[in-house]
Amino acid sequence: MTAANDSTPTRRRGRRPAGEDTRTALVEAARAVFAESGFDGATVRAIAARAGVDAAMVNHWFGGKEGLFTKAVLRVPFDIDEVLESVTAGGPENMGENMVRTFVSRWDGAGGEYFVALIRSVTSHDDALETLKKVLVSRILNAVAAHAGSDRPELRAALCATQMIGLGMTRYVARLEPVASADIETLVPTVAPTLQRYLTGDLGDLA
Amino acid sequence: MTAANDSTPTRRRGRRPAGEDTRTALVEAARAVFAESGFDGATVRAIAARAGVDAAMVNHWFGGKEGLFTKAVLRVPFDIDEVLESVTAGGPENMGENMVRTFVSRWDGAGGEYFVALIRSVTSHDDALETLKKVLVSRILNAVAAHAGSDRPELRAALCATQMIGLGMTRYVARLEPVASADIETLVPTVAPTLQRYLTGDLGDLA
Incomplete structure (x- = not known):
């Protein structure tokens, strides 16, 4: 911080x-x-x-x-380098779990309002979308995918974006149960394997 | 139809x-x-x-x-019963793949604008969120999860919502590459295993 x-x-x-x-x-x-x-x-x-x-x-x-x-x-209300360190410090095989823990713990704090404000401003400000893309994806997820060291890092970062944006939308914007009220120890074993596969797993046979 | x-x-x-x-x-x-x-x-x-x-x-x-x-x-511009039939007809073991194919093919048609319009209206209309929750989740994903026949169907439906809402946000609203332009045959092998696990797989040790 x-x-x-x-x-x-x-x-x-x-x-x-x-x-x-x-x-x-x-x-x-x-x-x-x-x-x-x-x-x-x-x-x-x-x-x-x-x-x-x-x-x-x-x-x-x-x-x-x-x-x-x-x-x-x-302007992003958290330290991007610190987020990156938190996600990557445990090595590639723990990035899925660390990504869920790092993001959800920050979002559950002051960052939840930040995430909702950003999403709810997408209509009025194209900048809001650019912030989401530049910060979440370009600066965080692309760097995490590069650390993971697998093939097709851009696709892997974008796939992580689909899961993390959707998790944020479901938990903070739509407030859909039981995901909205689930504690972090419920979200980690359910969602982390998805992110882990997107970062280091087999993505299937692509052309 | x-x-x-x-x-x-x-x-x-x-x-x-x-x-x-x-x-x-x-x-x-x-x-x-x-x-x-x-x-x-x-x-x-x-x-x-x-x-x-x-x-x-x-x-x-x-x-x-x-x-x-x-x-x-x-008002939803597609036939919900037909969507349900399309996702579930192949049985539980094909629901992940069929969910990606069914939603993305409809969204890539006229439905893409519908999805974006719904998301961009979340600010001005609480109804827009209610529509997303009632139609996508209550009527479609809950029914699919019930068909899948696994434990904790509500959690499984909400987890599918995190992935599908995030996929829609990334492809149509944020237009993040390479997910935005990926053809459906790239998305199926990457995203379907996530949905399949959420519907019928092991969700980890929960309390």
Whole structure:
């Protein structure tokens, strides 16, 4: 984790300058409101109210709703290198299990709202899709697939994307039971073998 | 296929009454425009222009944009019984492969726009999520899992949902290569074993 991580809990409030507090509160509130309402449905007033600050602070610190959206949703709220390390550290044969653990534990924290906000913004912002593709796939899954060392790494990364995007959609957006409420120890033995096969297994006879 | 299927090609135009032609053209145009722009971004004018009819026809036949959305996106454009038959007819051991073939062949046709329109409307319409959950999961995947005859059918249906929703998101919404352009004979050997395991395989040691 980097010190600048946006999802750091705000317990250290007393040691921060007030401006940073306000910005952190607005970013966290924005993620929640964008997740609930999407970009078009979210209002500056609702975000400021949830953060407990004056609506004028949104313009002051972010130049408006669009700027706040960029900061809260289009910038990734976790350290990509740390995610990569967490998925790959156990070697190729444990990547499936580590991928489920790493993503679901982050998404279940502050990241769940981030994931939902990103998906719900796909309509209004082509950038939201590009973020999903560039960060989840290009920077994380392609690197994991390269570490796995198997043939056709691009196809393997994209197949992992189908499972991880679908898991996120089902658990956080559609909230479909029993996947929505399943604890991580239920998800690991069910979903990890899929990812493990996509990364290092036999993909069948392709032309 | 039922005769009333909305995705029936419009070649039989000469044999239909003009009103039905107009409605079919508007529904098809609406699906395309909602897929591109989401509900909020789509205008009656744009839909009517794409259908080649006067914008007043939207109010005349559907009572406005909301009514047209209900007809074009919230009502499922395929015969659910026929989909179920196609997935289950080969018996439990072929359901994974048949699920990929059945869904991808329908989505690659007119259904791709339908899927994208549904996903892009999640922000504006809670109904869109309910449709995804009720039709894809409750009516199709739960029935398939019941046919498969294994333990924990609800969990198995939801796991199939993670893979199928993720495959649809990756291929049609994110358009991530090489999954976006892969032909069905590439997708079947890669993805079908996942679905087959979710339906009839070992899901690991659960508490």
